Amino acid sequence: MASVDVRNVVKVYRRQTEELRVLDGLTLAIPDGSFVALMGPSGSGKTTLLNLIGGVDQPTSGDLEVDGTNIARMNGAALARWRSRSIGYVFQLYNLIPVLTAQENVELPLLLVRMSAAERRKRAQTALGLVGLGDRLKHYPRQLSGGQEQRVAIARAIVSDPKVLLADEPTGDLDRKSAEEVLTLLERLNREFKKTIVMVTHDPHAAERATKQYHLDKGVLSN
Amino acid sequence: MLKLVVVNLFRNPLRTFLTMASVAVALFLFCALGGILDTLQEAIKVGSESRLVTRNKISLVQWLPMAYQQRIAAVPGVKRVAVQQWFGGQDPADTKGFFAQFAVDDTWYGIYGKDFELAEASPAESPGAIPDGADPRLAAYFQEQTACVVGQKLMLKKGWKLGQTITLAGTIFPGSWPFTIRAVYHAKKKSFGDETLFFHYKYLNEKGLGGFGAVGTYVLELNDPSQASAITHAIDSQFENAAPATLTETEQAFQAGFVSMYGNIPFVLRVIGLAIVFSILLIAANTMMTSIRERTSEVGVLKTLGFTDGAVFGMVVTEAAVITLGGGLLGALGAKLLVSGASMPGGFFPPMSVYWGTVLTGIAIAVAIGAVSGLVPAVQASRLRIVDALRRVE
Numbered sequence: 001m002a003s004v005d006v007r008n009v010v011k012v013y014r015r016q017t018e019e020l021r022v023l024d025g026l027t028l029a030i031p032d033g034s035f036v037a038l039m040g041p042s043g044s045g046k047t048t049l050l051n052l053i054g055g056v057d058q059p060t061s062g063d064l065e066v067d068g069t070n071i072a073r074m075n076g077a078a079l080a081r082w083r084s085r086s087i088g089y090v091f092q093l094y095n096l097i098p099v100l101t102a103q104e105n106v107e108l109p110l111l112l113v114r115m116s117a118a119e120r121r122k123r124a125q126t127a128l129g130l131v132g133l134g135d136r137l138k139h140y141p142r143q144l145s146g147g148q149e150q151r152v153a154i155a156r157a158i159v160s161d162p163k164v165l166l167a168d169e170p171t172g173d174l175d176r177k178s179a180e181e182v183l184t185l186l187e188r189l190n191r192e193f194k195k196t197i198v199m200v201t202h203d204p205h206a207a208e209r210a211t212k213q214y215h216l217d218k219g220v221l222s223n
Numbered sequence: 224m225l226k227l228v229v230v231n232l233f234r235n236p237l238r239t240f241l242t243m244a245s246v247a248v249a250l251f252l253f254c255a256l257g258g259i260l261d262t263l264q265e266a267i268k269v270g271s272e273s274r275l276v277t278r279n280k281i282s283l284v285q286w287l288p289m290a291y292q293q294r295i296a297a298v299p300g301v302k303r304v305a306v307q308q309w310f311g312g313q314d315p316a317d318t319k320g321f322f323a324q325f326a327v328d329d330t331w332y333g334i335y336g337k338d339f340e341l342a343e344a345s346p347a348e349s350p351g352a353i354p355d356g357a358d359p360r361l362a363a364y365f366q367e368q369t370a371c372v373v374g375q376k377l378m379l380k381k382g383w384k385l386g387q388t389i390t391l392a393g394t395i396f397p398g399s400w401p402f403t404i405r406a407v408y409h410a411k412k413k414s415f416g417d418e419t420l421f422f423h424y425k426y427l428n429e430k431g432l433g434g435f436g437a438v439g440t441y442v443l444e445l446n447d448p449s450q451a452s453a454i455t456h457a458i459d460s461q462f463e464n465a466a467p468a469t470l471t472e473t474e475q476a477f478q479a480g481f482v483s484m485y486g487n488i489p490f491v492l493r494v495i496g497l498a499i500v501f502s503i504l505l506i507a508a509n510t511m512m513t514s515i516r517e518r519t520s521e522v523g524v525l526k527t528l529g530f531t532d533g534a535v536f537g538m539v540v541t542e543a544a545v546i547t548l549g550g551g552l553l554g555a556l557g558a559k560l561l562v563s564g565a566s567m568p569g570g571f572f573p574p575m576s577v578y579w580g581t582v583l584t585g586i587a588i589a590v591a592i593g594a595v596s597g598l599v600p601a602v603q604a605s606r607l608r609i610v611d612a613l614r615r616v617e
Contacts, residue, residue: 056526056609081529084529084530091613095523095613111226
């Protein structure tokens with residue numbers, strides 16, 4: 001069964017009179033529990049595809065089914081609720097809230113569901129423990145290394161137990177050792193916790209850690 | 224959610240403090256200006272609907288003959304008539320420290336007996352006649368021509384003591400005017416004020432008017448206040464063709480007329496107050512917009528995590544409302560605490576009042592400023608597309 005089913009998706013950006021066709025009738029099925037790497041040159045549409053799968057943007061045309069839900073025509077509020085349940089997002093620059101501690105950052109997605117503060121705290125601590133940062137709960141992002149920040153971001157992405165994890169160049173801003181740790185963590189989440197992972201990367205070494213690689217060029221799959 | 228609002232408030236504590244302080248100062252000024260309007264309103268309340276005031280029809284500064292007192296008293300329904308004359312003296316030791324002084328006759332203390340009470344009084348050497356309704360402890364005052372009764376607050380301000388002889392310099396009635404303080408009063412009604420000096424009209428008449436008997440205003444006590452209109456008509460009709468003619472009105476209407484001599488000052492104060500509110504609205508809006516602009520990518524992250532546009536909107540508006548409400552509470556309550564009871568410049572008015580209505584209006588304005596100043600950045604943040612907020616389009 002496909003966890004992500006992209007059917008004939010077109011994405012066009014309009015800037016004044018100019019039209020930019022970023023995705024051009026793309027079709028892609030990502031099976032449940034797979035770890036997929038999306039590669040390609042800058043401007044090929046990798047991040048756009050990731051954003052569409054994650055429901056942070058919507059296709060101009062075509063269909064998009066993620067975790068059994070067609071999100072192509074969903075309205076803003078419904079899409080936001082769906083994202084909070086079904087998607088975990090990991091950014092290249094971690095994007096942690098600087099005034100919140102690691103634990104508070106991880107608790108953020110849980111603010112959107114009915115849950116006691118104690119339960120929220122417990123789940124955040126479990127997620128941080130899973131990424132190896134159980135001893136950094138009260139640390140602010142500025143007190144953590146880049147690799148640690150990215151692991152906090154991963155804990156935030158998995159804390160609400162979504163089925164699909166989307167990672168946009170998760171190792172792009174890290175040194176080799178930290179990048180290895182993050183990739184190992186993603187592998188583990190895929191293998192042990194059966195998360196479907198879609199990772200955008202420029203790094204062939206990172207892409208090798210995925211079970212399947214796709215190459216995009218000018219909005220279409222090239223392999 | 225509230226936790227996020229709180230941490231964002233303390234993200235830049237200096238900016239939050241300065242914005243809150245500017246709202247507090249603006250609302251303090253707004254409520255203090257409102258307090259002046261409230262005090263003018265309070266001044267009108269000095270007047271009673273059951274008392275009438277008769278004055279010269281042409282102008283308040285024109286006098287009436289002393290002979291009118293008996294003719295007015297003879298009008299059916301008039302219980303008694305007192306004399307009240309503005310003195311306008313200065314304390315030579317403090318020429319800018321203006322305070323009100325009135326020359327009044329003995330009957331006046333009977334009519335106003337319920338509006339004030341004596342805090343202290345000199346003992347009388349011998350018992351004497353006390354007007355009906357007047358405090359018997361005023362006996363020493365009634366027996367001494369140069370005696371005066373002084374408000375408690377004025378005593379404190381001037382550092383005067385009971386029994387002390389003070390000297391005022393007359394401005395309307397030239398010369399040096401010694402007075403001996405024989406009683407100190409405390410107003411029962413705030414609007415009556417605690418900063419006035421009352422002394423014998425006969426002292427003024429003999430020393431300042433050469434026994435001519437001119438009177439500024441007559442204060443009338445009525446048997447039945449519901450007859451005020453008929454009595455007013457009866458008095459003014461009686462003097463319609465006399466020189467001078469009279470104008471009789473309720474004491475409250477008389478006070479309102481006195482306050483109205485301030486012309487457009489209430490309007491000007493309201494305009495200044497609104498200008499202050501508007502300028503602070505712009506400052507608060509600018510602060511909120513700057514604050515949200517700095518957090519554009521964070522807004523994108525929150526939305527990616529599943530925060531709806533409505534939730535983001537609510538957070539931004541709440542943040543703005545907390546800042547302005549905090550400042551508003553400080554400013555409005557500060558004005559209530561610090562301005563209430565202060566002296567109004569001019570000496571004509573009771574102590575300053577800041578009505579709770581004015582304070583609540585100030586707080587409501589603070590909330591409104593918060594809502595309006597937060598509205599634009601909140602709409603911007605809620606409409607922000609995630610992909611634009613994250614600034615990465617590949």
